[in-house]
Amino acid sequence: MSRARTPPVAGGAGGSLAPVRIVVCVKHVPDIQGERSLGEDGRVVRDGGDGTLNELDENAVEAALALVEARAQEGDEVVALTVGPDDAVEAVRRALQMGAHRAVHVLDDAVAGADAVGTAQVLAAAVRRLGEEAPVDLVVTGMAGLDGLTSLLPTLLGELLGVAALPLASHLEVEGGTVTVRRDLDHATETLRAALPAVVSVTDAANDPRYPGFKQIMAARKAPVTVLSLDDLGLDPALTGAAGARTQVLLARPRPPRQDRVLVQDTGDGGARLAAFLVERGLV
Amino acid sequence: MSTPATVLVLVDHTPAGALRAPAEELCTAARAVAAAGSVEGVWVATDPDDRPGDAVLAALGALGVARVHRVTAVGADPRTSAVVAQALAELHAELHAERPARAVLLASSFENKEAAARLAVRTGAGVVTDADDLALEDGTVVTGKTVLAGTWTTRCAVRTPLAVVTLKANAVPAAPADVATEPEVLERAVEADATARAVTLVDRVERDTSGRPDLASAHVVVVGGRGTEGDFSAVEELADVLGGAVGATRVATDEGWIGHDAQIGQTGVTISPRLYIGAGVSGAVHHRGGMQASGTVIAVNNDPDAPIFEIADLGIVGDLFTVLPQAAAELRARREG
Ligand SMILES: Cc1cc2nc3c(=O)[nH]c(=O)nc-3n(C[C@H](O)[C@H](O)[C@@H](O)COP(=O)(O)OP(=O)(O)OC[C@H]3O[C@@H](n4cnc5c(N)ncnc54)[C@H](O)[C@@H]3O)c2cc1C
Numbered sequence: 001m002s003r004a005r006t007p008p009v010a011g012g013a014g015g016s017l018a019p020v021r022i023v024v025c026v027k028h029v030p031d032i033q034g035e036r037s038l039g040e041d042g043r044v045v046r047d048g049g050d051g052t053l054n055e056l057d058e059n060a061v062e063a064a065l066a067l068v069e070a071r072a073q074e075g076d077e078v079v080a081l082t083v084g085p086d087d088a089v090e091a092v093r094r095a096l097q098m099g100a101h102r103a104v105h106v107l108d109d110a111v112a113g114a115d116a117v118g119t120a121q122v123l124a125a126a127v128r129r130l131g132e133e134a135p136v137d138l139v140v141t142g143m144a145g146l147d148g149l150t151s152l153l154p155t156l157l158g159e160l161l162g163v164a165a166l167p168l169a170s171h172l173e174v175e176g177g178t179v180t181v182r183r184d185l186d187h188a189t190e191t192l193r194a195a196l197p198a199v200v201s202v203t204d205a206a207n208d209p210r211y212p213g214f215k216q217i218m219a220a221r222k223a224p225v226t227v228l229s230l231d232d233l234g235l236d237p238a239l240t241g242a243a244g245a246r247t248q249v250l251l252a253r254p255r256p257p258r259q260d261r262v263l264v265q266d267t268g269d270g271g272a273r274l275a276a277f278l279v280e281r282g283l284v
Numbered sequence: 285m286s287t288p289a290t291v292l293v294l295v296d297h298t299p300a301g302a303l304r305a306p307a308e309e310l311c312t313a314a315r316a317v318a319a320a321g322s323v324e325g326v327w328v329a330t331d332p333d334d335r336p337g338d339a340v341l342a343a344l345g346a347l348g349v350a351r352v353h354r355v356t357a358v359g360a361d362p363r364t365s366a367v368v369a370q371a372l373a374e375l376h377a378e379l380h381a382e383r384p385a386r387a388v389l390l391a392s393s394f395e396n397k398e399a400a401a402r403l404a405v406r407t408g409a410g411v412v413t414d415a416d417d418l419a420l421e422d423g424t425v426v427t428g429k430t431v432l433a434g435t436w437t438t439r440c441a442v443r444t445p446l447a448v449v450t451l452k453a454n455a456v457p458a459a460p461a462d463v464a465t466e467p468e469v470l471e472r473a474v475e476a477d478a479t480a481r482a483v484t485l486v487d488r489v490e491r492d493t494s495g496r497p498d499l500a501s502a503h504v505v506v507v508g509g510r511g512t513e514g515d516f517s518a519v520e521e522l523a524d525v526l527g528g529a530v531g532a533t534r535v536a537t538d539e540g541w542i543g544h545d546a547q548i549g550q551t552g553v554t555i556s557p558r559l560y561i562g563a564g565v566s567g568a569v570h571h572r573g574g575m576q577a578s579g580t581v582i583a584v585n586n587d588p589d590a591p592i593f594e595i596a597d598l599g600i601v602g603d604l605f606t607v608l609p610q611a612a613a614e615l616r617a618r619r620e621g
């Protein structure tokens with residue numbers, strides 16, 4: 001992903017600048033509004049047919065498109081990248097509908113059962129491969145996959161690619177070859193800055209993702225999707241999938257619903273009942 | 285019997301040098317995984333005056349911490365995850381030479397997950413995030429984890445020699461060690477590597493804490509949603525009577541009724557307090573994802589069909605502006621009476 005070129009990305013108009021390439025990582029996840037479940041093997045059931053683009057990745061796509069649109073330069077490119085089974089192609093299709101220029105789907109049975117590090121290995125290999133065609137300036141991800149929810153991916157990617165990782169941007173600026181993010185943490189608000197190339201993740205507060213129109217949806221249907229295997233990426237299958245997993249799910253079972261639920265109508269003593277319940281349960 | 289091992293614990297603390305609550309829970313969990321080995325605290329100093337004081341050392345000693353490694357950084361800001369990860373990786377390598385290092389434990393927060401990710405790449409460790417249980421089974425670190433918005437329970441083993449685990453607050457009750465220790469403080473200066481130097485912390489503004497407990501680790505959290513219409517006084521009053529923290533839904537934070545850091549849910553803070561009370565909160569799936577693992581759930585909502593009632597141990601169909609103040613008054617009267 002590394003490059004020797006100055007500056008890879010610049011804000012504002014004018015000047016003859018080198019084109020910018022942004023890779024945006026998008027994950028296909030089971031719809032969180034539906035029934036989600038884990039299989040015997042502890043893996044998320046992904047063949048329910050009601051999968052969608054992880055909605056937090058719409059913010060990532062929007063951020064990438066907005067950066068490119070603000071430059072209004074010929075030749076800039078946003079590449080949507082997903083790793084996952086057949087259905088995962090829907091995630092990159094959605095990104096194409098939103099306006100991504102290209103789509104890459106890493107599809108290989110050997111990836112099944114990957115943990116966070118194993119998935120990051122594949123994404124990193126794919127970014128490196130794209131970087132061989134033409135330099136990649138920025139990788140943008142969502143803040144979390146709404147199924148795995150580890151939020152490990154952006155930092156793992158930065159480490160594996162050997163570039164700066166700046167996760168959780170609620171505000172993102174790219175100017176003169178540097179990226180600056182503002183982020184809200186549990187106890188503090190920070191501003192981080194790094195030279196490109198870099199990896200950033202954006203939060204759902206960063207922007208309002210656009211809604212593709214009918215025309216874009218139709219056009220995306222016909223757009224090509226590049227499908228790559230681990231072999232194409234030159235990645236040793238032992239580094240990913242169940243074989244490379246450093247963590248192993250031993251057991252997965254649904255939690256029983258809460259027992260003895262009580263629903264009462266407030267008839268003037270609702271607050272008193274709440275207080276009495278707390279006393280009864282030893283919660284005060 | 286598992287062999288004794290070293291377990292490193294990242295000791296989160298406030299800028300004023302006080303322990304953050306999960307530190308005690310982490311040390312308790314660490315003792316079990318160390319199997320009579322050594323629990324080593326790691327204190328990343330954010331400025332030259334930031335050091336574990338006598339009270340902190342006594343507290344860590346009561347928890348059985350053998351040594352505290354006080355980390356300072358040269359060449360990069362110690363408050364960045366790359367420096368924290370570098371310090372942990374260097375300590376791991378060095379301590380491992382003395383005695384096998386089995387685990388690095390961190391409190392679950394976005395910052396610590398970044399350090400965990402870096403550590404995984406640098407040490408080859410497997411990572412489990414948001415664990416709510418930790419055990420040693422035949423020498424293997426096994427974690428418990430509640431997933432898919434609190435609807436599934438999993439157990440997950442770490443197959444690598446080193447496990448990196450971020451542990452949720454309120455999951456493992458803190459308990460003192462059988463034998464207290466007097467932790468020695470060892471100074472360690474980290475010379476920032478290229479990765480650590482690649483990111484510049486331009487500024488960091490700590491938020492003041494309102495005097496209430498920390499949201500992520502509070503035992504009691506009272507949450508206000510759109511139903512408050514921006515008036516959080518009833519929510520705050522009940523939280524204060526219960527000694528709890530105040531949280532909010534995304535609608536409330538987006539409206540600017542309360543700070544963004546109060547947002548509970550999949551894209552905000554994940555909490556699992558002993559007691560969650562939601563007022564004027566509908567219970568959208570995004571919100572539930574961040575609170576469904578709570579101990580007891582109470583909901584006050586004037587719509588009997590609000591989805592939050594499906595997961596509430598006690599649901600009160602009523603107006604939060606009358607129910608909450610009445611509950612607060614009752615509890616106050618009980619205390620005084
Ligand atoms: C319930 C559950 C719990 C899990 N717990 C752990 C655990 O503790 N440790 C562990 O190592 N693994 C764990 N895994 C596996 C791990 O989550 C996945 O292997 C991995 O794909 C990361 O997914 P995430 O949703 O956690 O990623 P996150 O790090 O939360 O995702 C951040 C961003 O990375 C990008 N991204 C993530 N996955 C992909 C993808 N496949 N294709 C393209 N972009 C992607 C997206 O932009 C996303 O918004 C868990 C999986 C599940 C289902």
Ligand SMILES: Cc1cc2nc3c(=O)[nH]c(=O)nc-3n(C[C@H](O)[C@H](O)[C@H](O)COP(=O)(O)OP(=O)(O)OC[C@H]3O[C@@H](n4cnc5c(N)ncnc54)[C@H](O)[C@@H]3O)c2cc1C
Nearest residue numbers: 509510511533534549550551564566570571585586587604
């Ligand atoms: C990608 C994404 C991520 C999100 N992440 C989060 C997240 O992390 N956390 C989060 O909270 N949300 C999140 N949301 C938003 C979430 O989907 C819901 O919109 C939000 O949780 C609803 O907030 P609410 O319950 O306050 O409001 P509403 O759903 O409008 O509910 C208000 C409730 O108050 C009740 N009410 C009104 N007046 C009174 C009264 N006087 N007394 C008692 N009850 C009253 C009503 O009956 C109603 O049930 C996310 C959304 C998206 C798309």
